[in-house]
Amino acid sequence: MARIVQKFGGSSVADADRIRTVAARIARTYRDGNEVAVVVSAMGDTTDELIALARQVNPDPDPRELDMLMSTGETVSATLLSMALHGLGLPAISFTAGQAGIRTDDQHRRALMTSVKPERVRRALEQGRICIITGFQGVNEAGDITTIGRGGSDPTAVAVAVALKAARCEFYKDVDGILTADPRVVPNARKLDTISHEEILELANLGAQVLHPRAVELGQVYGMPLVVRPTFNDGPGTVIQAEEAGEEAGMEQYNRVRGIAHEKGVAKVTVVGVPDRPGIAHRIFQAMADAGINVDIIVQNVSHGGVTDMSFTIAADDLGQAQRLLEPVRTAIGARDISSARGFGKVSIVGTGIQSHPGYAARMFGTLSDAGINIQMITTSDIRITCLIDEAAVEHATRALHTAFNEATAAGQAAAY
């Protein structure tokens, strides 16, 4: 008997059949004697369809109106799920974000939750009801509906779990849990039983979109146990928990690499002949930040004769806009040229502590070299090493790295996607 928050994504509630399946899943947890609060996303592609509808009447829809429009998606799925639970004879009730006490700031389309006071939800849980809460949205001080960004139902679920002092927050997905690599690329990718917050954050930021990074951060900050579980079978999934010390950690000493992440669609930009003066990098990257363009790997070569080259990667989709924005910056800072190219990808190994064991980097570069893959750029964090390579080589590289780091290990404990 525990209080549990369960989160179901859009594909889990994409149609009436799936909604009934999800209801049966929730019913099992409830009938086991637990209090259950559920956070749902909009059905399937509803959010995209609503945005497309908005663009039909106005190519540049107002963010406040768009938030209010998009919020209907979760209201539909929440009420349908509640009705499906009624159909199983269970006392369910749905709540909008406003009714569930989810307050945000005023930044439409990317609002931040400022407080979660789910008094109605708590009372309903204590009355034995299953509470269904619309994910992805909140209400600001003025009473307007806000949304908290793509994938925002994940952070909603954790915030609600924290506010309700739940025992854990479970995320139901179309996968068995967190895997050691993308199974579409690495067929023998394995499910991990546990992974640390830091590791899954690196994986999420690298494009392995299993959990929204803000959900992981909230779970870490508030010490809320998170579990990624499969929607359509009874597997235990993967527990996201703080890094363990002691004997458990000991068995992993042979291999700290938990997962292999990869990403395609990367472009490389080089600003050539940049005067080596303070403030130049700031000028370049502020222009990107102002336009909301995410810059990833940044490499600045050693200066020769007072000039240097500055290279960085961005999503290939952003390249056109970046080129337009950088041209006036180039002129202003007196750089010689801007060269750029699409057609790159990234592969990463992720694992807590790999940075403190230089052998991992050497083994990664050696593996890629043995596979005949040329490394264009390298970037690292405490728990990650990323290499920029040709886009065409990404899948081959991912498989080679998975073989090198994961398949040699004894326990199923030893990897992560």
Place this chain on the structure above:
Amino acid sequence: MARIVQKFGGSSVADADRIRTVAARIARTYRDGNEVAVVVSAMGDTTDELIALARQVNPDPDPRELDMLMSTGETVSATLLSMALHGLGLPAISFTAGQAGIRTDDQHRRALMTSVKPERVRRALEQGRICIITGFQGVNEAGDITTIGRGGSDPTAVAVAVALKAARCEFYKDVDGILTADPRVVPNARKLDTISHEEILELANLGAQVLHPRAVELGQVYGMPLVVRPTFNDGPGTVIQAEEAGEEAGMEQYNRVRGIAHEKGVAKVTVVGVPDRPGIAHRIFQAMADAGINVDIIVQNVSHGGVTDMSFTIAADDLGQAQRLLEPVRTAIGARDISSARGFGKVSIVGTGIQSHPGYAARMFGTLSDAGINIQMITTSDIRITCLIDEAAVEHATRALHTAFNEATAAGQAAAY
């Protein structure tokens, strides 16, 4: 310069093109210097589609959940209309019923508005903004979303107009205004310039669904001028106003019949051999009322030897349920038999004061007789005479009555649908 409330129904906002057309219509009123608040219904058949979706997950959906689900329909149309107005460069803002201060009681699916305090709307109007308000819905004391019944956006519009002290409430429809008869049946039906509240109420209750009866009643009680206007052209429409006395009334003295209404799909039920005791009629009709079955024409014959026959009409769709409910009542009251039949229809003439001029009834019966149409039952109100006839004769009867009462008249003033 006036404060005007405009209401647009579902077919007026059925798709992106129509929404843009409606936006242009609103823009004209706004650019003429008026303050404009708009009440919208859900797009096209959205409400029916949402109900069908609910039934896919639960054949008997909970009313609270269904209200919350259906409310999304108006949120979608309101936000899209607001975006379309932005596209014309106009400052629009949409409000849910909760944001617009529309409070109701707790009767889900048929809630009554208990108060309308549109403070945010008033402030926004004073700031020069066009306010779009979701029709059909409200919020109860607990903060739950309610709906006020089919066609409820009409009463919403009048209630908002009253609360905002608007100069008038305009209803935009797919028709030129209130017509003397259904143009699909009577091709030469004419538009009326004015009609009284009582007359349009009789027409509405008789199935001529131009305005929701509660909207008319609210307009009458609060003295709010109502206008029915065409969405897709600039016609002046029909003004619904209190019956005028004096010279204006004088020109209509030749003909007080304002419109011909008709209805099909009527069933007749006769409880045969009913003991003529007090309380029997109550037993019969309470059973119908408890099941929400609307009873229309009621005829009780003169008693012979302590027993009588009691006949009444209901919608043919309700006949099966009525038969099941009446059988135990028949046994309990000791009536001999129940006979019933489908296949009837009604035709009515409507006009203030026709009841005080017996000539109208005689002329109506004579017209039907000349047309070879047999009258089965008759019922009257102060401003209406209705005859039950064979369903197959309804259209012929309607045309005959229109010719007799409307086409002989001089002014376009003289008729109503």
